[in-house]
Amino acid sequence: MAHKAVGIDIGGTGIKGAIVDVSTGKLLSDRVKLPTPEGGEPQDIVDTVGKVITKLGGLKKKEPIGVCFPAVVVKGTTLSAANVSKNWIGLDAAKLFQRSFDADIRFVNDADAAGYAETLFGAAEKRKGLVIMTTLGTGIGTALIYNGVLIPNAELGHLELDGVDYETKAAYSAKERENLSWTDWAARLQKYYGALEKYFHPDLFIVGGGVSKEYEDFLPLLKLSVPIVPATLRNNAGILGAAALAAGR
Structure with missing residues (x-):
């Protein structure tokens, strides 16, 4: 296992990167962020990642790169694309x-990277059993980790409840779009997490995404039998998870 790796987090608006000590989860460099190129075309994003790596001081010999990306990723191929060019679909x-x-x-899905990082270095560190990470944002991203092993590409944000893809009702974007109160939004989250609880019986839920900083406004409103806690790694989670997976952590 490599002890250091470069972690790259590609999003629709920004591309972030850092060098990571994967044994401790500490950043060994400043975090570099550049805008995602307009249109999000594959080669343009590769070129921008190259600029991020240059700003990090370049690659050292045998230093792996972990890349998390807003897509289903199977054997290095991106099968979907969120907020980037559709030319990523089916691309190796x-x-x-x-x-x-x-x-x-x-290459790894962005929610998977964040969830894996939380189990290694964050809210679920040293927790056994099934951990479900959820990211509440434009949609709902999810990650399943069982006894420290990532089960990739769990798209549980797309559960159908009340006849609809429920991330359209329960994502943070729905709260903003419909100007929902915390109480009204929490009622939708109750239905969503209640369904996950019934189907998977996890040992812990972790809630990430930017809104997790305001967890005190909505998590106490949920009545679940499974503990539900906010993510702790914030904007570094994708970088840390991608680097750890690349290094074989």
Whole structure:
């Protein structure tokens, strides 16, 4: 296992990166952030990642790169694309990056990376059993981790409840779009997390996304038998998780 890796977090508006000590979860560099190029085309994003790595001081020999990305990722191929070009769909993204960087590349879904980081270094550190990470934002991202092992590409934000894809009702974007009170939004979250509880019987829920900073306004309103806690790693979670997976942590 490598002890250091580069973590890259690609989003619809920004691309962040840092060098990570994967044994401790500490950043060994400043976090660098550049805007995601307009249109989010694959080669443009690769070029921007190259600029991020240059700002980090370049790659050291044998230093792997972990990349988290807003897509379902199977064996390095991106099967969907959120807030980036549709040209990512069906693309062997890992191979594209390997052509540009002389390094081992690990591509992973962004929610999976964040959830994995939380189990290694954050809210679920040393927790056994099934942990479900959820990110509440434009949609609902999810990650399943069982006894420290990531089960990739769980798209549980798309559960159908009341005849609809329920992230359209329970994501934070729905609260903003419909100007819902915390109480009204929490009622929708109650239905969503209640369904996850019934279907999966997890040992812990973690809530991430920008709104998790305001967890005191809505998490106490939920009545669940499973503990539900806010994420702790904030904007570094994707970087840390991607780096740890790339390094074989």
